[in-house]
Amino acid sequence: MTSPTPALVAGHLDPEAARRMNKLGVILLIVGDAFFTFSLVFTYLYLRGLNTNGQWLTQKGAHPVSATYTWLVVLVVAASWLAYRWAERGGTDKARIVLGAGLASALVVLDLGLQVGQMVGAGFTPRDGAYQSAWMALAGYHVVHLLLTLFLGVAIVNRARLGRFAETAWHVTMVGYWWTWLVLATVIIAAATSLATTVPRA
Template sequence: MSTDTEFHIHHDSAEKVGRRERLGVRLLIVADGSFVFGMMFSWFYLRNLNENNAWLPKGVHTFTTASGYTAAIGLIIAALAHRAGEMNHGLRRVSSIVVFLALLIGAVYQWHQMAHMPFIAHDDNGRPFYNGAYASNWVLVAGANMFHYLLGAFVALGLVIRGYRTKLDPVLEEWRQRTAGSWFTWIAISGILCAIAASFK
């Protein structure tokens, strides 16, 4: 126990503060979930509408069905590794590093995927555009995944560094691990939902 997090301006116990932080993060997950729901709605709405037969115009290349899932693998591994660390405290430091690396590598892979999208076409003036509503939705989903990867990596890096510091309140840190677990679980679920949507061409 150190002086670093011993004090809290509300004078509340670490237990109370921890519970409160978890509730706050879960409410933010509700907001993020609403955003993801909106993306799913966009995907299936435009797909079923197929305006001007331009959901997937003829001759446009697509990603494979597996591409969405491979993009989500980093998120899934991170959630599982974090869960393993929560269940076995001896693994916590290692699991934190695995979580961070999984998210970092996942972010790099997602970036690579976004940089090599097969459906970008060019107009008469040579300017690029996303050809078809499928392409538009794909880039949006990939962007959301990227946001989750980067935010997750920030949290994971914090947990790695804090795991090596001894001058922190252990009770509050325990709650923060659980709170981070809520976030990692959610972004994995979101990645899977996006992958499922992306498999509907």
């Protein structure tokens, strides 16, 4: 282990040292976020398994959300990730980053619309029961993820447009880590909410 920093302040390290440091930081943030996401998924699966008072999706008119729609949300996120990966693999090619990250961000906006649409059109509110509460929390958190990703995506487009990546090209990679986690989290949430809807048999 060596100390790589000859600089005055930590924010201005040599690019490789900064990349290594930021990579670990981003991974740790993702770990924290993963535990948050897992806790929400745990909530969903636990309340389903517990089925307190036989109330999981048994109220009059209660129904699970459409699994097809849920996987459509995943599909769009996955497409945005592919677009971003394409941009990332272009190295410091400014036009490619702008195009790829721009397309990825546009797909995130589309996904936001889809997710909000699913929530509004779900036909229930969190007040209707445990399933409805747990699903809304997961869908809501996906919206939060998308908003954060949109911020990152737009920033990458703008920075690439301004040619800000001479020494900080690794920023694109860091955002790529997050984007990958976004897809994983979306798949986990979709798998839980679409494959485990009705109460398991005793």
